Amino acid sequence: MNGLIEAGVTHPLDKYLRREMIPHIWCTGCGNGVLLNCFIRALRELNLDMDKIVVVSGIGCIGRISGYVNLDSFHTTHGRPIAFATGVKLANPELQVVVISGDGDLFAIGGNHFIHAARRNMDLLVICANNFNYGMTGGQYGPTTPLTARTMTSPYGNIEHPFNLVHLAWASGAVYVARWTAVHVTRLTESIKKALGKKGFRFIEVITPCPEIYGRYNRMGNALEIMKWLRENSVIQHFTDPSKVDIEIGRKIVVGEFVDKEKPVFTDLIADLKRKVKDRLEAESKRTLTKI
Amino acid sequence: MRRDVLTGEYFTEGDIACAEGAIAAGCRFFAGYPITPSSELAEHMAARLPEVDGVFIQMEDELGSMAAIIGASWTGVKAMTATSGPGFSLMQENIGLAVMTETPCVIVNIMRGGPSTGQPTKSGQQDVMQTRWGSHGDYEIIALCPSSVQEMFDLTIEAFNLSETYRVPVVVLGDEIIGHLTEKLVIPNPEEIQVVERRKPLERGNYSPFSFNPEDVPPMACFGEGFRVYATGLTHDERGKPNMSPETQTKLVKYLCDKIRENTDKIVKYKEFMVDDADLAIVTYGSPVRTALSAVKKGRKEGLKIGLLKLSVLWPFPEKAVKRVSDMVDEILVLEMNYGQILREVERIAGLGRVRFFPKFGEDLHKPSEILKFISRCGK
Ligand SMILES: Cc1ncc(C[n+]2csc(CCOP(=O)(O)OP(=O)(O)O)c2C)c(N)n1
Numbered sequence: 001m002n003g004l005i006e007a008g009v010t011h012p013l014d015k016y017l018r019r020e021m022i023p024h025i026w027c028t029g030c031g032n033g034v035l036l037n038c039f040i041r042a043l044r045e046l047n048l049d050m051d052k053i054v055v056v057s058g059i060g061c062i063g064r065i066s067g068y069v070n071l072d073s074f075h076t077t078h079g080r081p082i083a084f085a086t087g088v089k090l091a092n093p094e095l096q097v098v099v100i101s102g103d104g105d106l107f108a109i110g111g112n113h114f115i116h117a118a119r120r121n122m123d124l125l126v127i128c129a130n131n132f133n134y135g136m137t138g139g140q141y142g143p144t145t146p147l148t149a150r151t152m153t154s155p156y157g158n159i160e161h162p163f164n165l166v167h168l169a170w171a172s173g174a175v176y177v178a179r180w181t182a183v184h185v186t187r188l189t190e191s192i193k194k195a196l197g198k199k200g201f202r203f204i205e206v207i208t209p210c211p212e213i214y215g216r217y218n219r220m221g222n223a224l225e226i227m228k229w230l231r232e233n234s235v236i237q238h239f240t241d242p243s244k245v246d247i248e249i250g251r252k253i254v255v256g257e258f259v260d261k262e263k264p265v266f267t268d269l270i271a272d273l274k275r276k277v278k279d280r281l282e283a284e285s286k287r288t289l290t291k292i
Numbered sequence: 293m294r295r296d297v298l299t300g301e302y303f304t305e306g307d308i309a310c311a312e313g314a315i316a317a318g319c320r321f322f323a324g325y326p327i328t329p330s331s332e333l334a335e336h337m338a339a340r341l342p343e344v345d346g347v348f349i350q351m352e353d354e355l356g357s358m359a360a361i362i363g364a365s366w367t368g369v370k371a372m373t374a375t376s377g378p379g380f381s382l383m384q385e386n387i388g389l390a391v392m393t394e395t396p397c398v399i400v401n402i403m404r405g406g407p408s409t410g411q412p413t414k415s416g417q418q419d420v421m422q423t424r425w426g427s428h429g430d431y432e433i434i435a436l437c438p439s440s441v442q443e444m445f446d447l448t449i450e451a452f453n454l455s456e457t458y459r460v461p462v463v464v465l466g467d468e469i470i471g472h473l474t475e476k477l478v479i480p481n482p483e484e485i486q487v488v489e490r491r492k493p494l495e496r497g498n499y500s501p502f503s504f505n506p507e508d509v510p511p512m513a514c515f516g517e518g519f520r521v522y523a524t525g526l527t528h529d530e531r532g533k534p535n536m537s538p539e540t541q542t543k544l545v546k547y548l549c550d551k552i553r554e555n556t557d558k559i560v561k562y563k564e565f566m567v568d569d570a571d572l573a574i575v576t577y578g579s580p581v582r583t584a585l586s587a588v589k590k591g592r593k594e595g596l597k598i599g600l601l602k603l604s605v606l607w608p609f610p611e612k613a614v615k616r617v618s619d620m621v622d623e624i625l626v627l628e629m630n631y632g633q634i635l636r637e638v639e640r641i642a643g644l645g646r647v648r649f650f651p652k653f654g655e656d657l658h659k660p661s662e663i664l665k666f667i668s669r670c671g672k
């Protein structure tokens with residue numbers, strides 16, 4: 001890739017990438033690249049003002065994405081991107097704030113921030129690269145690892161029940177919930193575009209192959225074979241009951257859009273509150289502290 | 293009428309004075325999680341921030357509160373959180389992130405008794421060393437320690453100013469006594485309040501958000517301003533790019549420490565009372581200053597040659613001030629509401645043999661009579 005850049009070869013998506021950060025750290029065939037690609041394609045197709053988008057990520061393989069996008073971006077501590085992004089959005093509601101992070105980051109160590117930001121209907125788009133394990137630390141099981149799957153810390157097969165992220169997001173109050181896989185490139189891009197056009201807490205789960213670690217332990221073959229497996233083992237069923245779309249070994253992964261609704265957005269409610277306070281202050285010019 | 297600086301004389305609590313100081317300093321974002329004895333501060337911010345076009349949010353925990361204020365700060369808004377011991381422990385994670393990403397922000401810790409849940413409604417000064425060393429890795433931080441309601445106001449403004457100047461998180465270390473104490477507060481006219489605004493880079497072209505030069509803390513571009521800034525908690529070069537080389541780690545860690553160490557003289561704040569001819573000097577900070585001062589005055593009347601060194605900045609530690617005083621007196625008495633924290637620093641400067649220590653736990657301050665009785669036993 002560097003060679004091509006030096007040779008002056010350009011691509012219409014180049015301006016969305018920070019060249020000085022490339023080469024990236026991801027393994028060949030990693031699904032994170034597909035997600036990055038779909039995300040910046042969505043930005044280009046919507047022709048959004050790149051100075052008004054902020055990408056926040058946590059720690060993990062996918063967490064490095066904030067360094068690769070040529071946007072204002074921040075690589076937070078493990079689990080905290082949603083809380084950080086909450087501060088960004090509230091400090092400047094004009095900004096489109098997107099959190100892109102991993103299953104471990106968002107749903108293990110950061111799970112509390114996810115459910116509360118969704119409950120508040122915080123105006124954030126959260127995209128989870130779900131690779132069913134902790135890739136960065138060498139492939140331990142996490143909150144989305146399917147039952148019986150092998151990982152470095154579940155050498156006899158995983159005995160913990162995983163989250164159904166679609167159901168969790170629905171129950172926590174998200175106004176938009178979708179699930180795609182790395183083979184659904186066009187649909188994922190469209191879904192990101194749609195979510196970017198909506199307000200409130202929006203959540204997209206993306207099943208991203210981790211051929212190097214999770215794929216290897218579970219004998220899923222090389223990157224191409226995993227992609228083929230994903231194509232054959234996923235089925236689009238929009239608006240299926242979120243409680244019925246658990247991911248289980250031996251069962252097809254249900255993808256599609258599951259929630260698309262409206263409800264008052266936190267940043268609008270704050271703006272209303274400020275207006276009310278201002279009106280009241282104008283009506284009465286009393287001070288808050290009691291003077292001596 | 294201005295709503296940000298409520299000029300006037302008041303009879304109010306330390307927690308409220310701190311909140312008003314923050315607003316006067318330009319703070320427009322507060323994220324926190326309720327905890328005794330700092331909740332009044334959050335409650336006051338919840339009422340006051342919407343009046344000045346600011347935002348208050350009650351987060352799900354202190355991990356999130358700390359992360360949110362860093363996010364707000366990177367979006368160009370002065371930001372603060374407030375807590376007490378248990379919450380302060382949770383904040384250590386992202387205090388490290390603020391140090392690493394050179395994020396200006398203010399953390400108020402209204403200390404109570406610990407360890408763990410300890411004494412929620414009682415005072416203590418047990419978080420002094422945690423403030424200095426609480427997050428992992430080598431770093432320096434600034435900590436201010438008010439000993440009156442007025443200082444809760446004044447030093448909170450100072451905290452914001454220092455955090456902007458050095459791009460570092462600054463801790464205001466209050467304690468339950470000061471937080472809940474009601475006494476006179478004078479809020480001056482806005483023109484009399486010195487406020488340091490964030491320095492912005494002038495041009496986009498070659499802007500480096502970070503630095504390795506302690507003399508040159510860089511201006512800070514924020515989100516939405518067109519600079520396309522990137523910051524990471526990983527070791528990084530001046531541009532913010534992750535870099536795992538030993539050279540970069542060395543330069544970065546030295547810089548993060550030296551930008552504070554080399555400016556210690558400019559940062560520290562202390563006050564000497566009657567030390568010039570003293571045989572014994574009390575060294576203390578925060579609430580105990582109040583009774584220590586009474587003890588000095590009373591002792592002087594009784595003919596005791598005692599003085600007082602009050603520390604308003606604990607970190608970076610005012611080594612020169614302590615050295616100066618220790619060179620003048622025979623003995624030093626450290627008073628603190630813990631089992632020996634600043635004591636270690638004082639011993640490091642003054643030498644082990646000459647430093648006495650009078651600890652106090654729980655609600656009560658050292659009584660002036662107790663201090664004098666303790667002093668009468670010193671040197672014997
Ligand atoms: C507080 C803390 N605990 C543990 C780690 C180690 N750690 C780094 S990345 C990671 C897991 C990342 O998993 P995930 O979010 O799924 O991202 P992936 O690497 O799979 O893309 C862990 C546990 C850390 N950086 N910080």
Ligand code: SF4
Binds near residue numbers: 025026029030061062
């Ligand atoms: S370890 Fe897995 S998730 Fe991480 S970069 Fe490699 S393939 Fe991708």
Ligand SMILES: [Mg+2]
Binds near residue numbers: 104129130
């Ligand atoms: Mg993962």
